[in-house]
Amino acid sequence: MNLNEAPSKTNNSFLEDVIKASNVNIQACYQCQKCSAGCPVVSAMDIMPNQVVRQIQYGRREKVLSSKTIWICASCHTCSVRCPNDIDIAKVMDTLRHISLKSGLKAGEGEIPIFHSVFLDSIKATGRIHELSLILRFKLKTRDFLKDAALGWEMFRRGKIKILPQSFTGGRDIKGIFRAYEKGRGI
Amino acid sequence: MKDVTYYPGCSLHGTAREYDESFRGVSELLGVNLHELEDWTCCGSTSAHCTDEALAVALPVRNLTIAAKYDREMVIPCVACYSRFKAAAEEAKEHPEYLLSPYEGKVSLRYALDFFCDKPMIEDLKSKKIKPLSGLKVACYYGCLAVRPPKLTGVKLYENPDHMDRLMELLGAEAVDWSYKTDCCGASLVMTRTDIVTNLSQKILGMAIEAGADCIVTGCTMCHANLDTRQAGLTVEGEKREIPVFYFTELMGLAMEHKDVKQWLGRHITDPIKLLSNKGLL
Numbered sequence: 001m002n003l004n005e006a007p008s009k010t011n012n013s014f015l016e017d018v019i020k021a022s023n024v025n026i027q028a029c030y031q032c033q034k035c036s037a038g039c040p041v042v043s044a045m046d047i048m049p050n051q052v053v054r055q056i057q058y059g060r061r062e063k064v065l066s067s068k069t070i071w072i073c074a075s076c077h078t079c080s081v082r083c084p085n086d087i088d089i090a091k092v093m094d095t096l097r098h099i100s101l102k103s104g105l106k107a108g109e110g111e112i113p114i115f116h117s118v119f120l121d122s123i124k125a126t127g128r129i130h131e132l133s134l135i136l137r138f139k140l141k142t143r144d145f146l147k148d149a150a151l152g153w154e155m156f157r158r159g160k161i162k163i164l165p166q167s168f169t170g171g172r173d174i175k176g177i178f179r180a181y182e183k184g185r186g187i
Numbered sequence: 188m189k190d191v192t193y194y195p196g197c198s199l200h201g202t203a204r205e206y207d208e209s210f211r212g213v214s215e216l217l218g219v220n221l222h223e224l225e226d227w228t229c230c231g232s233t234s235a236h237c238t239d240e241a242l243a244v245a246l247p248v249r250n251l252t253i254a255a256k257y258d259r260e261m262v263i264p265c266v267a268c269y270s271r272f273k274a275a276a277e278e279a280k281e282h283p284e285y286l287l288s289p290y291e292g293k294v295s296l297r298y299a300l301d302f303f304c305d306k307p308m309i310e311d312l313k314s315k316k317i318k319p320l321s322g323l324k325v326a327c328y329y330g331c332l333a334v335r336p337p338k339l340t341g342v343k344l345y346e347n348p349d350h351m352d353r354l355m356e357l358l359g360a361e362a363v364d365w366s367y368k369t370d371c372c373g374a375s376l377v378m379t380r381t382d383i384v385t386n387l388s389q390k391i392l393g394m395a396i397e398a399g400a401d402c403i404v405t406g407c408t409m410c411h412a413n414l415d416t417r418q419a420g421l422t423v424e425g426e427k428r429e430i431p432v433f434y435f436t437e438l439m440g441l442a443m444e445h446k447d448v449k450q451w452l453g454r455h456i457t458d459p460i461k462l463l464s465n466k467g468l469l
Contacts, residue, residue, distance in 0.1 A: 021240075040371040044383050072380070075233060076371035077335035081345065090336075097237045111379040119234035123246070127228040129197035138378065147381070151416055151456070158454040160202045170228050170249070176287050177245045184241060 012059040022095040028085040029053045035079035035089050045069040046108065049079050049089055052096070065100040069093075071109035114141050124178045130165035191297075192254050192261040193221040196268040196408075197229050203265070203408040205451040209436035210264045210299060212445045217303075217311050224254055224261070230271040233375040240278070241285040247275035248290045255292025264299035264436070266407045267374075270332040272296050273339040298340070300333060300406040300435060304350040312357065317442045319359025322466050325438070326363050326400035327351040328391065330410040331371050345369070351435055355404060358442040365398035367391045372413040381417075388417040392430055396423045401462055402431045404438060416456045431459030441468065 019026055029050070036048040046068045047055065055064050064070070070093055079089040100107060107113045118138045122129055135152070139145050155161050199207035214221050231246035251272065254261045263269040279290045302308060327349075334345040342348055346369065352362035370391060373384035392414060395403050405411050414432045421428055432455070441448050441463070448469065452459050463469035 040387055041373065041376075041383055044380065072376070072383070074331075074371055074374050074376055075236070076331040076374075078331070078371070081335050081337065088336075094236055094240070098239060101238060109379070112376070113237075115375075115379050116234035116237050119232065120238060120242070123229045123231065123235075128200070129229050129232075131197070131201040135378075154456055155202060155416075158456070160204055160454055162201055166200065168228070170226050173249050173287070174228055177242065177249065180245070180287065181239055181242045184239070 014059045014061040014064075015056055017099060018056050018092065018095055021099065022088070022092050024088045024092050024095075025085075026053055026056055026087060026092065028087055029057070030085065032084060034082050034084065035087075038078045038082050040076060040078065041072050041074055044072045049073075049093075053087065053089065053092070056092075061103075062105060064096060065103050066105045066108050068108035070096045070100060071107060071112040111142060114138070120178075124174060126165045127168035127170050127174050128166060130162065132161055132163065133165060188218050188220050190220045190222060190259050191302075192257055192259045192294075193223045194227055194250060194254070194261055194263045194268060194272075195223065196227075196263065196265040197232075198265055198267075198408040198412075202412055203434075205454040206264055206408060206411070206434045206436065208447060209434055209440045209445075209451045212447055212451075213303075213436045213439045213443065216315065216440070216443050216445060217308065219262075221262075222257070222259065224250060226253060230268045230275075232267060232271065236271065236274070241282070243271065244275045244278045244282060244285040245287065247272045248279050248286055251276060251279075251292060251294050252288065252290055254294045255290070260295035260297050262297045262299055262302050264406070264408075266298055266300075266330070266332045267409055269296065269298040270339065277339070298333065298406070300351060300354075301341075303435075303439070304354055309354075309357065312439075315443055317358060318444050318468075320355075320438060320442055320468060321359050323360040323463075323468060324363050324399055324401045325355050325360045325404045325433075326365050326395035326398055326402070327355060327368060327435075328395070328403050328405045328410060328414070328432075329368050330405060330407045331369065331374070333406060334369050351404065351406070354435065355438065358438060360438065363395075363398045363400045365394055365400070367394040372410050374409045374413070377409075377413055377417075384413050385417045388413045389421050392418060392421055393423050393428075396428055396430055400430065401466070402433055402459065404433050404435050406435050418457050429457050431455065431457050431462050433459060 033050045073093040236243035334342045337345040373387040377384040
């Protein structure tokens with residue numbers, strides 16, 4: 001089976017892009033909606049998972065890439081496991097997030113991609129995630145300093161929050177990995 | 188003595204400290220010699236796979252390359268790390284271009300729950316003196332990544348798993364039947380869409396209470412953090428309730444009377460000590 005076969009509509013480059021990047025046969029979908037029925041976070045989505053698949057088939061790039069749905073998806077894999085046509089929807093969601101980040105379109109859920117970028121910056125800086133630094137970096141971006149402050153204190157009292165990051169010697173490897181990634185993204 | 192490589196991951200050195208402590212404690216009692224992977228780095232977690240495919244493969248593979256120096260399987264208690272390692276090991280075969288240096292090692296990866304549920308480990312556990320967790324009703328909560336996707340986890344009963352249930356029954360606890368064993372808690376959305384996580388977590392907590400459980404047992408750091416810390420305002424049939432959440436290794440340690448159990452449990456936000464004292468187990 002040639003997954004890269006041209007779709008029925010001409011110039012449907014979005015569908016082609018998604019199929020090529022994910023290697024998932026999106027065209028097998030017959031809209032049974034099993035993915036959406038089992039999705040634990042569907043109520044917070046603006047387009048349901050089965051609709052995402054359909055919108056990709058229709059080539060609606062902007063609607064899909066600027067949706068809340070692609071960021072709300074918690075990667076629980078329930079949809080992929082239950083799909084009768086073996087469409088790995090969780091993988092497609094990952095692909096859509098990747099394409100969305102490169103697209104320059106405004107993300108439908110602003111804070112979630114910011115969190116991911118702060119998380120990756122933390123790995124780049126210290127190799128391992130130091131949770132306190134991660135949370136402080138994220139709060140500096142969102143300016144929401146009070147959220148969960150009481151919980152943070154309770155965790156600190158119980159010895160769950162480390163004040164200082166651990167020493168780290170794998171810096172060269174990590175820098176190399178991030179250099180390759182940043183080059184790939186044209187940064 | 189069985190020697191294994193141990194990849195703790197970031198959470199076990201922080202908010203999931205009691206999972207690290209109880210995993211180490213139980214391993215020692217069962218004669219498992221843990222060699223912490225030297226110079227390990229973050230697996231990239233949700234943020235890497237949501238951002239870039241190559242990054243999501245290269246970060247775990249850096250650790251696999253170190254682990255490949257040793258002829259030992261690598262045990263990973265954090266199921267989120269485990270899932271990223273399994274996925275990256277597969278992807279690395281198809282996409283060597285994602286890697287800075289080729290990964291040829293075939294490091295055998297084991298999730299801590301699967302490791303302890305294996306026949307030889309179960310036999311070792313049976314040979315130990317166990318103080319049965321009599322009268323303790325547990326709801327075994329597997330979450331997502333301990334079972335899904337089954338092509339990575341190898342779990343056959345991925346919609347209704349029972350391996351943790353059987354482990355708990357071996358320790359003398361009663362595992363209740365319930366229907367939320369593999370439902371998602373919202374995981375890392377807790378940092379950004381706390382509302383979604385609170386809603387999902389409270390559904391799971393409420394269902395466990397309705398099923399008659401005294402406590403929930405899990406082997407996932409994100410599930411534990413969400414279920415343990417998002418109980419404010421939890422009501423079942425109009426009544427304010429709370430329910431302790433254990434790591435499975437803590438209950439193994441309790442049944443094997445590990446000396447540090449109280450220290451592990453003292454780190455929880457929802458107090459588990461009162462329940463265990465009332466049941467005469469602590």
